[in-house]
Amino acid sequence: xxxxxxxxxxxxxxxxxxxxxxxxxxxxxxxxxxxxxxxxxxxxxxxxxxxxxxxxxxxxxxxxxxxxxxxxxxxxxxxxxxxxxxxxxxxxxxxxxxxxxxxxxxxxxxxxxxxxxxxxxxxxxxxxxxxxxxxxxxxxxxxxxxxxxxxxxxxxxxxxxxxxxxxxxxxxxxxxxxxxxxxxxxxxxxxxxxxxxxxxxxxxxxxxxxxxxxxxxxxxxxxxxxxxxxxxxxxxxxxxxxxxxxxxxxxxxxxxxxxxxxxxxxxxxxxxxxxxxxxxxxxxxxxxxxxxxx
Amino acid sequence: xxxxxxxxxxxxxxxxxxxxxxxxxxxxxxxxxxxxxxxxxxxxxxxxxxxxxxxxxxxxxxxxxxxxxxxxxxxxxxxxxxxxxxxxxxxxxxxxxxxxxxxxxxxxxxxxxxxxxxxxxxxxxxxxxxxxxxxxxxxxxxxxxxxxxxxxxxxxxxxxxxxxxxxxxxxxxxxxxxxxxxxxxxxxxxxxxxxxxxxxxxxxxxxxxxxxxxxxxxxxxxxxxxxxxxxxxxxxxxxxxxxxxxxxxxxxxxxxxxxxxxxxxxxxxxxxxxxxxxxxxxxxxxxxxxxxxxxxxxxxxxxxxxxxxxxxxxxxxxxxxxxxxxxxxxxxxxxxxxxxxxxxxxxxxxxxxxxxxxxxxxxxxxxxxxxxxxxxxxxxxxxxxxxxxxxxxxxxxxxxxxxxxxxxxxxxxxxxxxxx
Numbered sequence: 001x002x003x004x005x006x007x008x009x010x011x012x013x014x015x016x017x018x019x020x021x022x023x024x025x026x027x028x029x030x031x032x033x034x035x036x037x038x039x040x041x042x043x044x045x046x047x048x049x050x051x052x053x054x055x056x057x058x059x060x061x062x063x064x065x066x067x068x069x070x071x072x073x074x075x076x077x078x079x080x081x082x083x084x085x086x087x088x089x090x091x092x093x094x095x096x097x098x099x100x101x102x103x104x105x106x107x108x109x110x111x112x113x114x115x116x117x118x119x120x121x122x123x124x125x126x127x128x129x130x131x132x133x134x135x136x137x138x139x140x141x142x143x144x145x146x147x148x149x150x151x152x153x154x155x156x157x158x159x160x161x162x163x164x165x166x167x168x169x170x171x172x173x174x175x176x177x178x179x180x181x182x183x184x185x186x187x188x189x190x191x192x193x194x195x196x197x198x199x200x201x202x203x204x205x206x207x208x209x210x211x212x213x214x215x216x217x218x219x220x221x222x223x224x225x226x227x228x229x230x231x232x233x234x235x236x237x238x239x240x241x242x243x244x245x246x247x248x249x250x251x252x253x254x255x256x257x258x259x260x261x262x263x264x265x266x267x268x269x270x271x272x273x274x275x276x277x278x279x280x281x282x283x284x285x286x287x288x289x290x291x292x293x294x
Numbered sequence: 295x296x297x298x299x300x301x302x303x304x305x306x307x308x309x310x311x312x313x314x315x316x317x318x319x320x321x322x323x324x325x326x327x328x329x330x331x332x333x334x335x336x337x338x339x340x341x342x343x344x345x346x347x348x349x350x351x352x353x354x355x356x357x358x359x360x361x362x363x364x365x366x367x368x369x370x371x372x373x374x375x376x377x378x379x380x381x382x383x384x385x386x387x388x389x390x391x392x393x394x395x396x397x398x399x400x401x402x403x404x405x406x407x408x409x410x411x412x413x414x415x416x417x418x419x420x421x422x423x424x425x426x427x428x429x430x431x432x433x434x435x436x437x438x439x440x441x442x443x444x445x446x447x448x449x450x451x452x453x454x455x456x457x458x459x460x461x462x463x464x465x466x467x468x469x470x471x472x473x474x475x476x477x478x479x480x481x482x483x484x485x486x487x488x489x490x491x492x493x494x495x496x497x498x499x500x501x502x503x504x505x506x507x508x509x510x511x512x513x514x515x516x517x518x519x520x521x522x523x524x525x526x527x528x529x530x531x532x533x534x535x536x537x538x539x540x541x542x543x544x545x546x547x548x549x550x551x552x553x554x555x556x557x558x559x560x561x562x563x564x565x566x567x568x569x570x571x572x573x574x575x576x577x578x579x580x581x582x583x584x585x586x587x588x589x590x591x592x593x594x595x596x597x598x599x600x601x602x603x604x605x606x607x608x609x610x611x612x613x614x615x616x617x618x619x620x621x622x623x624x625x626x627x628x629x630x631x632x633x634x635x636x637x638x639x640x641x642x643x644x645x646x647x648x649x650x651x652x653x654x655x656x657x658x659x660x661x662x663x664x665x666x667x668x669x670x671x672x673x674x675x676x677x678x679x680x681x682x683x684x685x686x687x688x689x690x691x692x693x694x695x696x697x698x699x700x701x702x703x704x705x706x707x708x709x710x711x712x713x714x
Contacts, residue, residue, distance in 0.1 A: 072626070072630055073606075073626060073629060073630040074626050075610075075613070075626050075629065078438070080435065080437070081436070081437050081438045082437055082438050082439060082623070083438035083475070083614075084438075084610070084613065084614045084617065086610065087606055087609075087610050189626060189627055190627050191625075191627070192625025192626065192627045192628060193625070194626070195623075204433075205433055207429075207433070209425060209429070209430065210433055210435060213434070213435040214435050214437070217435055217437045217439075217441055218437060218439070218623075219443075219623075
């Protein structure tokens with residue numbers, strides 16, 4: 001580490017000699033007058049510099065401390081052409097969380113339970129229509145004893161322990177569910193499968209064959225694992241085009257999306273406002289409910 | 295078939311009298327009328343029996359000729375059905391004639407070979423290609439990235455090098471580096487440009503073959519060709535124009551020289567690619583293009599990999615240009631940790647992760663070199679072992695001789711444990 005810093009320092013020395021006026025770094029600017037004269041004791045210089053905190057050593061890719069940074073960079077693309085427009089930064093607690101399979105699993109199960117319709121219904125022997133007359137005498141016929149014709153062992157009888165409408169929903173702490181949302185997005189981000197697009201994603205023609213062209217050109221289609229397109233609002237052309245392009249992917253509005261959708265397909269192409277909406281609505285574990293009295 | 299009764303018409307009186315001669319004379323006139331209107335034979339058939347109908351007779355007498363002018367049927371033309379039927383008959387006859395004509399010259403069938411595959415055969419019928427032929431050519435999608443992705447790692451490295459040269463050239467001139475992709479990439483001029491890192495960025499050492507002015511010229515979009523400009527052309531155009539005017543003190547008279555050069559070539563209005571192509575023929579660059587990309591990459595001072603990407607503007611421009619040149623989308627997770635060019639390149643030239651275990655194992659040199667280790671894509675079955683020693687054919691032959699199943703145990707009552 002120290003040698004690396006020495007190298008960078010000597011490099012900066014070299015550059016200072018070549019362009020001593022153009023440098024913008026405040027550190028080198030304040031050092032510049034000292035360097036212009038010949039120094040009697042050159043060894044004292046590095047020790048002076050090393051007293052200053054140099055954050056660059058944290059940012060080398062191999063350094064484990066690299067993960068400590070508080071924001072991550074995201075490229076914003078223009079939608080159908082996928083031209084990079086600019087970099088934006090997002091909080092690393094939003095898009096750079098570690099993968100927690102357990103939390104994702106719980107969230108997916110929670111959603112699955114919540115989505116269950118739970119309308120299966122059967123009739124018990126008490127609900128089946130008909131007379132409760134005894135079918136045949138108790139004794140003397142040589143056949144089995146039978147009471148009413150609603151008996152579960154008879155055809156047309158009731159169902160003993162059949163399903164009845166119920167709510168399958170399970171509970172999950174909100175903070176955990178919110179963490180799952182951001183973990184899912186972070187997982188996509190880390191795998192390079194989160195593509196953030198500029199607001200106003202739409203395509204020129206409401207044609208499936210045009211959408212196919214776009215997907216094929218960008219390597220989003222069936223061969224590349226299909227893609228989920230998430231928009232902030234309804235986009236007529238895009239939705240009409242992708243309605244029948246199911247084998248290449250699907251399009252959803254942000255209010256229709258859940259964690260499982262984010263995890264399902266090959267990649268997520270998301271409008272920026274949709275991403276912001278998801279992140280702002282799922283940060284209950286980061287933002288305290290009580291407003292600070294400032 | 296029984297005909298529907300209709301009300302008597304005045305013309306029926308005429309017809310009745312005409313037809314009354316043939317049936318039996320013992321009927322009264324009213325009965326005769328009824329009988330004729332209920333006759334089972336068709337009127338037309340009766341008419342065509344060689345007899346001239348009474349109305350025709352009257353017409354002939356009026357006109358005084360055998361063939362009076364006017365329609366045969368004064369009450370209307372022939373029905374649509376009759377007309378189409380007649381037309382169909384004519385067409386059918388024509389078709390038959392055509393077929394006969396076609397059949398007449400007997401083709402030389404000695405060289406005819408029936409196709410065994412449908413490749414190259416003419417496809418007939420179907421409506422499936424309408425959209426493909428009529429809609430698609432006018433509605434082609436053009437993305438920012440090229441459709442074909444560069445896969446050769448040396449070529450990708452060269453593209454990254456080019457992107458860096460171009461970005462720093464723009465920076466050196468004072469133009470905003472985000473305009474890097476304003477022009478469609480033409481011929482690579484930056485093969486011989488050496489880059490060396492400095493604290494603030496990099497210095498470029500241009501060769502005689504590619505000067506700074508030429509590189510900048512290749513990056514500015516052709517003014518006449520608006521289609522080459524991708525996004526907000528007016529703004530960037532203005533910027534470029536403004537910048538160019540301010541550049542001049544730094545590089546005196548260079549834009550004028552460039553303009554003159556293109557004027558001499560005589561095609562300033564043509565698209566960027568054409569200009570680039572012309573330049574490649576004129577320039578002595580052709581010698582370096584014969585170099586392979588591997589040699590090219592080796593010819594650069596490796597210190598260019600140490601260029602810092604700390605400046606987000608520079609980083610963005612380099613990433614954008616590299617994506618445009620290679621067709622590879624660089625994901626954010628790879629862009630973010632790349633602090634130097636080396637980090638970016640490490641992502642770009644990384645071989646893809648093998649999808650199958652066999653591929654992963656076969657890439658391992660140390661495994662492949664061990665003499666007693668061999669790697670198979672599928673499970674090695676007893677049959678494979680027999681095959682490897684050349685015994686399987688014999689076993690197969692013996693089994694078929696005895697009428698036993700070669701593989702599996704079809705027709706046998708037990709899989710194993712059958713000791714009969």
